[in-house]
Amino acid sequence: MPLLRPNDLVRLVSPASRPDPAGIERRAKILRDWGLRVEVAPHAFDQLSYLAGSDDDRLSDLTDALLDPKVRAVFATRVGKGSYRILHRLPFEAVARDPKPVVGFSDITALHLALWRECRSIGVHGALTGDAEDRLSLIAARSLRTVLMEDGPFNVEVKQALASFELTTSGRARGRLIGGNLEMIATTSGWALPSLRGAILLIESAGLAIGQFDRILTMLMRAGHLNGVAGIAIGHVHGTPPNPPLDAIVLLRQHLSELNVPILGGLPIGHDADASSIVIGMMTEIDADHGTLIQRPEEMTTYDMR
Structure with missing residues (x-):
């Protein structure tokens, strides 16, 4: 609805x-x-x-x-x-x-x-x-x-031109979409970050130095905050200058591959004038094989919108 x-x-x-x-x-x-x-x-x-x-x-x-x-x-x-x-x-x-x-x-x-x-x-x-x-x-x-x-369902299709598209793997996953800005996910960890078990984790980022980017991912992984995620959706990753051979995409691949879950990159979500909107907390399906993220508003429960 x-x-x-x-x-x-x-x-x-x-x-x-x-x-x-x-x-x-x-x-x-x-x-x-x-x-x-x-x-x-x-x-x-x-x-x-x-x-x-x-x-x-x-x-x-x-x-x-x-x-x-x-x-x-x-x-x-x-x-x-x-x-x-x-x-x-x-x-x-x-x-x-x-x-x-x-x-x-x-x-x-x-x-x-x-x-x-x-x-x-x-x-x-x-x-x-x-x-x-x-x-x-x-x-x-x-x-x-x-x-x-508007009534759903609505979907976000990937853009292969986005750098994060390189991270796309294969498979499907379904769960509540939780997350957003990577720096804020890290900032709230331990006190305001909800459990990500069974969730589709959304990540977008802008303006992080490469060392800061790596530290954040390391902390989230080693502290177990990402344990149990069902899948990962990745939007725009902007403003992290590379330090060869490392860049933001390489670091994301190194860290997130440990989770062994479907990853859908290339989503036009985040810091961009033409960014797509998406609902945090709604049941979401990602299909890495077909490059789609789908949400169905009719699946929202009374509990979601009390």
Whole structure:
């Protein structure tokens, strides 16, 4: 079933870094054109160093949006850094009584993971991403609207031109899609990262130095956080300069091959103006032989959307 319907109220909040107000207004217009009613949280454009205001104010905006029964989805205005600073203070028990999707990616992965772990509340790994002119890409907009407002099933097909396509193996796997940004998966490990047993692990990355990239994968593997995953879906892997003979793809292959599960790379998910949206927490099937990732909204249970 669709997550949102025309005339639903959504709220734009800034749990991490400060957005550009003009860009957010352009994105809000897109949502209004879809028939949604849009509010902007009071502190969305505050600034404190690299953050969109103080922790208390960002937490207040996010909590108010999650608990307001009139609000049916929460959109992160941008990513950046900072949502991990406030997620442990969320009133998870109250949120669980009326969970609603949080839309975002990158740093917002921390919220997705914590909300799934504590509330079984699904999230949308997607965003009002901007193109070179800071406008919402038509491709990204189409994908986001499909996930939010259309009946399924919907699928994401791989792009062989993406570097992560080289990691594709063979076979099929099915499970809840859990994950997102690799750095946030590591940041939440041990305190907000849910169990990945039986899950399809989603990985995307941007801007990690090669040594940092390797350290993160080593920690996740050696600490056992990835034990029991059913399969792995890999999106964009950007901004990790190679240090021959090592690069991000080589490191992913070295570490993830130990898991001996199907891997589907080349997914247009993550840091890209034309990125596809996908639902975190939804039952998902990956088919590495045919290069597809499929989600079926009709398989969402009442428990998912309490």
